[in-house]
Amino acid sequence: MxxxxxxxxxxxxxxxxxxxxTRLLDRGRTDEWAATFTEDGVFEEVVKxxxxxxxxxxxxxxxxxxxxxxxxxxxxRHWFGMLEVDHEADGRLGATYYALVMSTPTGGGLAVYLSAxxxxxxxxxxxxxxxxxxxxxxxxxGPLESxxxxxxx
Amino acid sequence: MxxxxxxxxxxxxxxxxxxxxTRLLDRGRTDEWAATFTEDGVFEEVVKxxxxxxxxxxxxxxxxxxxxxxxxxxxxRHWFGMLEVDHEADGRLGATYYALVMSTPTGGGLAVYLSAxxxxxxxxxxxxxxxxxxxxxxxxxGPLESxxxxxxx
Amino acid sequence: MxxxxxxxxxxxxxxxxxxxxTRLLDRGRTDEWAATFTEDGVFEEVVKxxxxxxxxxxxxxxxxxxxxxxxxxxxxRHWFGMLEVDHEADGRLGATYYALVMSTPTGGGLAVYLSAxxxxxxxxxxxxxxxxxxxxxxxxxGPLESxxxxxxx
Numbered sequence: 047m048x049x050x051x052x053x054x055x056x057x058x059x060x061x062x063x064x065x066x067x068t069r070l071l072d073r074g075r076t077d078e079w080a081a082t083f084t085e086d087g088v089f090e091e092v093v094k095x096x097x098x099x100x101x102x103x104x105x106x107x108x109x110x111x112x113x114x115x116x117x118x119x120x121x122x123r124h125w126f127g128m129l130e131v132d133h134e135a136d137g138r139l140g141a142t143y144y145a146l147v148m149s150t151p152t153g154g155g156l157a158v159y160l161s162a163x164x165x166x167x168x169x170x171x172x173x174x175x176x177x178x179x180x181x182x183x184x185x186x187x188g189p190l191e192s193x194x195x196x197x198x199x
Numbered sequence: 200m201x202x203x204x205x206x207x208x209x210x211x212x213x214x215x216x217x218x219x220x221t222r223l224l225d226r227g228r229t230d231e232w233a234a235t236f237t238e239d240g241v242f243e244e245v246v247k248x249x250x251x252x253x254x255x256x257x258x259x260x261x262x263x264x265x266x267x268x269x270x271x272x273x274x275x276r277h278w279f280g281m282l283e284v285d286h287e288a289d290g291r292l293g294a295t296y297y298a299l300v301m302s303t304p305t306g307g308g309l310a311v312y313l314s315a316x317x318x319x320x321x322x323x324x325x326x327x328x329x330x331x332x333x334x335x336x337x338x339x340x341g342p343l344e345s346x347x348x349x350x351x352x
Numbered sequence: 353m354x355x356x357x358x359x360x361x362x363x364x365x366x367x368x369x370x371x372x373x374t375r376l377l378d379r380g381r382t383d384e385w386a387a388t389f390t391e392d393g394v395f396e397e398v399v400k401x402x403x404x405x406x407x408x409x410x411x412x413x414x415x416x417x418x419x420x421x422x423x424x425x426x427x428x429r430h431w432f433g434m435l436e437v438d439h440e441a442d443g444r445l446g447a448t449y450y451a452l453v454m455s456t457p458t459g460g461g462l463a464v465y466l467s468a469x470x471x472x473x474x475x476x477x478x479x480x481x482x483x484x485x486x487x488x489x490x491x492x493x494g495p496l497e498s499x500x501x502x503x504x505x
Contacts, residue, residue, distance in 0.1 A: 303491035
């Protein structure tokens with residue numbers, strides 16, 4: 047959808063962006079998923095202590111995970127919810143949201159196995175957005191101690 | 200809510216439509232739920248291999264399931280999320296979303312037991328929408344092999 | 353975000369309100385969370401039979417729960433979804449939604465343990481909203497018998 051101007055429109059636009067982006071990942075279309083990050087995009091996960099720098103590294107990591115998941119005959123799903131969107135400098139957006147990760151083996155039962163909180167920096171791109179920085183904090187890391195828990199550094 | 204014109208408004212409108220529609224089903228108001236489908240609406244579930252044609256058949260199937268659930272003293276909940284809405288021909292909309300199904304027996308614990316992906320075709324109706332075609336693919340069917348997994352045929 | 357005028361904007365605004373409000377609770381910032389209720393706000397939970405009257409009582413109850421959760425080293429998450437927003441008299445809004453509650457112990461696994469339906473009455477406050485009445489019905493209370501299940505009285 048083209049970029050609406052109203053806050054309501056913007057909020058819905060970001061919801062739709064995440065739905066499209068995440069569906070690419072859950073379908074194993076990892077290159078298209080990685081293309082929703084900037085060339086110099088950063089993806090970091092607290093707990094795992096993983097920090098990926100650049101679209102290529104993000105794509106390679108996702109590909110590896112997707113291949114393993116496919117080999118197991120498992121369908122993964124990522125749900126994002128409880129979204130907050132804030133305007134930042136230079137037309138960027140800050141998006142904070144909860145994430146759930148679940149998987150279902152072919153012919154098997156659902157396991158909802160991971161809860162996390164995430165923060166993205168989104169930058170305008172054509173009539174949409176790209177993620178320039180994503181920080182994910184797994185709930186297993188324990189209750190937040192600070193208001194800016196997004197750096198794993 | 201009346202039909203807004205902005206993409207943001209439309210996206211929110213469809214979210215609200217699904218909230219209202221699904222609440223009808225979860226409350227066992229299956230005739231009202233079925234009335235949110237067109238008279239010739241199609242409801243198909245991959246895996247179960249079920250294909251229902253027409254509002255009456257959709258209502259009868261939902262009634263049967265709701266009665267069984269009520270007899271068990273179970274409260275079911277359907278959550279839809281990760282929504283994408285696309286404009287199709289003739290003013291129709293294509294809506295793709297994830298679905299979670301869960302249940303709680305009276306006095307018992309929650310079980311989140313099913314994850315699926317769904318695609319609806321929505322047609323304008325008065326100041327709202329009706330579902331003319333719904334395809335649901337349970338994750339247990341295994342990872343998607345195609346970009347158009349919506350037909351069980 | 354400031355209050356938009358379009359239905360779509362309003363719907364998104366309420367989604368964002370709940371995201372912000374709930375994040376405060378999940379971070380243990382219970383006084384700020386309680387400040388999103390009116391001074392004479394009512395918070396009632398069917399099943400638990402708990403009825404809290406007034407912001408102070410709501411804050412005290414939340415503080416007690418948050419301290420216990422923190423002492424256990426557990427991260428709680430509240431997800432709201434399937435939102436319906438209706439206009440009521442005097443500029444108030446009625447919001448009906450589903451709620452999921454989950455927790456993850458530090459270094460442990462996720463447990464999604466509670467499903468509920470909730471109804472709020474929201475009153476305008478500056479350029480946002482406050483909750484004047486919240487009723488939560490746990491699914492373990494059993495299937496709804498009425499269309500107005502919100503009073504525990």
